[in-house]
Amino acid sequence: MRDIDLEALLPKLGEALLQTLQMITLSFVIAGVVGVLLGILLYATRPGNLLENRLVFGALNALINVIRPIPFIIIIIALIPVTRALLGTSIGTTAAVPALALVASVAIARIAESNLVAVDPGTVEAGAAMGASPARVLFTIVIPESLGPLTLGLTYIFVALVDATAVAGLVGAGGLGSLALTYGYQRFDWFVMIAVIVTLIVLVQLAQVAGNRVARAVQHQR
Amino acid sequence: MTTAITIEHVSKSFTAGGQRVTALDDVSLSIDRGEIFGIVGYSGAGKSTLLRTINALERPTAGRVVVDGVEVSALGGRALHRQRQRIGMIFQRFNLLQSRTVFQNVAYPLRVAGASKDEIVDRVDELLRFVGLSERALEHPSRLSGGQQQRVGIARALANRPDVLLSDEATSALDPQTTSEVLELLRRVNREYGVTIALVTHEMEVVRELADRVAVMQQGTVVEHGAVYDVFSRPSHPTTRRFVSSVLHHLPDAEALDRIRRVHRGRIVQIHVENRESNDPFLSRIARQHDVDYNVVYGGVSELQSRLFGTLTVELLGNDLDVDRAIAGIATSAAIIELPPSAEQATSAAEELIHA
Numbered sequence: 318m319r320d321i322d323l324e325a326l327l328p329k330l331g332e333a334l335l336q337t338l339q340m341i342t343l344s345f346v347i348a349g350v351v352g353v354l355l356g357i358l359l360y361a362t363r364p365g366n367l368l369e370n371r372l373v374f375g376a377l378n379a380l381i382n383v384i385r386p387i388p389f390i391i392i393i394i395a396l397i398p399v400t401r402a403l404l405g406t407s408i409g410t411t412a413a414v415p416a417l418a419l420v421a422s423v424a425i426a427r428i429a430e431s432n433l434v435a436v437d438p439g440t441v442e443a444g445a446a447m448g449a450s451p452a453r454v455l456f457t458i459v460i461p462e463s464l465g466p467l468t469l470g471l472t473y474i475f476v477a478l479v480d481a482t483a484v485a486g487l488v489g490a491g492g493l494g495s496l497a498l499t500y501g502y503q504r505f506d507w508f509v510m511i512a513v514i515v516t517l518i519v520l521v522q523l524a525q526v527a528g529n530r531v532a533r534a535v536q537h538q539r
Numbered sequence: 540m541t542t543a544i545t546i547e548h549v550s551k552s553f554t555a556g557g558q559r560v561t562a563l564d565d566v567s568l569s570i571d572r573g574e575i576f577g578i579v580g581y582s583g584a585g586k587s588t589l590l591r592t593i594n595a596l597e598r599p600t601a602g603r604v605v606v607d608g609v610e611v612s613a614l615g616g617r618a619l620h621r622q623r624q625r626i627g628m629i630f631q632r633f634n635l636l637q638s639r640t641v642f643q644n645v646a647y648p649l650r651v652a653g654a655s656k657d658e659i660v661d662r663v664d665e666l667l668r669f670v671g672l673s674e675r676a677l678e679h680p681s682r683l684s685g686g687q688q689q690r691v692g693i694a695r696a697l698a699n700r701p702d703v704l705l706s707d708e709a710t711s712a713l714d715p716q717t718t719s720e721v722l723e724l725l726r727r728v729n730r731e732y733g734v735t736i737a738l739v740t741h742e743m744e745v746v747r748e749l750a751d752r753v754a755v756m757q758q759g760t761v762v763e764h765g766a767v768y769d770v771f772s773r774p775s776h777p778t779t780r781r782f783v784s785s786v787l788h789h790l791p792d793a794e795a796l797d798r799i800r801r802v803h804r805g806r807i808v809q810i811h812v813e814n815r816e817s818n819d820p821f822l823s824r825i826a827r828q829h830d831v832d833y834n835v836v837y838g839g840v841s842e843l844q845s846r847l848f849g850t851l852t853v854e855l856l857g858n859d860l861d862v863d864r865a866i867a868g869i870a871t872s873a874a875i876i877e878l879p880p881s882a883e884q885a886t887s888a889a890e891e892l893i894h895a
């Protein structure tokens with residue numbers, strides 16, 4: 318076993334962590350906005366709902382069903398031309414963002430939709446009985462009532478993104494994944510491998526604890 | 540007395556999974572201003588569907604519903620939303636917004652109606668005081684007991700000072716103690732604010748405690764309706780009788796009668812007493828007069844809307860001729876019928892008695 322070189326490792330680890338956080342944050346914010354909006358659109362265009370529209374609902378539904386089963390690694394590769402057109406490059410940290418954001422948007426859309434559908438129909442009925450318009454019921458009852466479970470769903474996606482960024486390391490995106498790959502796998506440096514794993518575990522734990530807190534706060538339950 | 544709600548020849552059918560279900564079949568009713576009107580029936584009778592036509596949560600397939608002179612069944616859009624603001628509704632499972640505080644829940648309908656901030660604060664304070672929950676204003680509904688949540692539901696339903704309150708099984712999820720507290724609160728809503736209440740329930744006890752009039756529903760139709768006293772003291776439809784006997788135990792059933800007969804071998808009569816104003820002790824007077832002894836073997840007398848009614852099952856002992864005379868004598872003071880020796884004949888005779 319070689320000597321453990323902390324002084325050399327720490328800056329590398331720090332840089333990789335920063336790259337990972339950058340990728341996750343950017344794609345999470347984009348996917349959060351796009352995914353939640355898509356989820357609301359899916360919910361609203363459902364048969365019997367406010368903007369009932371079979372065409373829009375059917376098309377969105379099909380699109381999501383097509384994208385979701387494609388493995389992430391294939392999406393990254395398939396998106397290379399799009400990414401190049403969009404960002405002028407297809408490698409580097411930001412280059413992974415379009416693929417990450419796409420996958421996360423689709424997943425969040427489904428999660429948001431199912432949380433909206435799961436809102437107690439009794440509260441919707443109460444809103445209607447109080448004379449609120451369907452749009453008002455959607456924005457002041459259905460969406461607020463779904464926020465608790467939605468936060469947990471978003472946390473789940475955040476953690477899944479940590480996973481996905483490791484794969485993104487394959488296309489030269491940097492981050493913790495590629496650090497583990499180049500040092501741990503290709504150079505058999507197990508210490509780096511373990512350091513990366515511990516960092517990832519801490520990151521995921523922090524995200525989960527934060528997510529649970531926020532969910533509890535918006536749900537107002539103890 | 541003016542009419543608050545008129546339901547005219549209302550029918551409603553649903554198509555569910557290719558099957559056509561008739562939930563309401565040509566129902567007509569009118570509910571007076573300021574009264575508490577009960578609607579009872581077994582599960583699936585169409586009670587909720589009927590109630591929900593009053594605020595147009597359900598659209599009749601045929602017929603019309605008029606509330607305060609407005610044909611709600613014909614309204615749509617804004618006009619309907621405004622009309623609904625004047626009809627409060629409470630629910631079996633309360634249907635409060637979990638993401639909002641008690642205060643915000645009660646404020647919600649006021650916001651919908653476009654009240655100003657000051658108005659909202661004043662009105663919510665007043666309502667929470669009325670239902671006794673001022674201290675809990677800033678808590679979330681999940682922290683409250685079922686009875687407290689229903690009180691928030693009632694405050695919310697009253698926010699826009701409605702003329703009509705609809706209640707769908709509002710006490711069915713509560714224990715008996717909490718149920719009577721909520722019923723008492725509904726009585727105050729009716730008395731203090733003059734709100735007309737239409738309440739759906741499957742519990743005859745709720746009707747007995749609260750309602751002025753009652754309609755009994757079965758398979759989408761109203762099989763009997765009238766003042767609570769009349770329906771309870773002289774139920775005519777078999778379903779009504781079953782509902783009444785669930786809370787009043789004035790008449791022995793066949794088994795009880797069998798047990799009675801094993802001990803009491805004399806002639807057995809049933810006497811229907813109703814709201815007697817005279818203090819004539821007719822039973823003992825007539826028995827003494829004809830040299831007949833009597834045994835009260837079963838019976839019950841209840842008070843409803845401060846009027847008494849009930850049925851006594853009595854064994855008469857003496858020689859046949861004297862007993863015949865005693866029965867004829869009692870008949871001049873109260874409805875009386877002699878039970879034939881077999882149990883089955885006896886139950887049908889008892890029903891006849893009530894309708895005599």
Ligand SMILES: Nc1ncnc2c1ncn2[C@@H]1O[C@H](COP(=O)(O)OP(=O)(O)OP(=O)(O)O)[C@@H](O)[C@H]1O
Binds near residue numbers: 555561588
């Ligand atoms: N939205 C609906 N779609 C299809 N069928 C319905 C719908 N609403 C009610 N029904 C049917 O109409 C009938 C009457 O239902 P309703 O809910 O009015 O009964 P209820 O007397 O309130 O019963 P419960 O005591 O169980 O609440 C039932 O057969 C029910 O299945």
Ligand SMILES: [Mg+2]
Binds near residue numbers: 586588
């Ligand atoms: Mg019902």
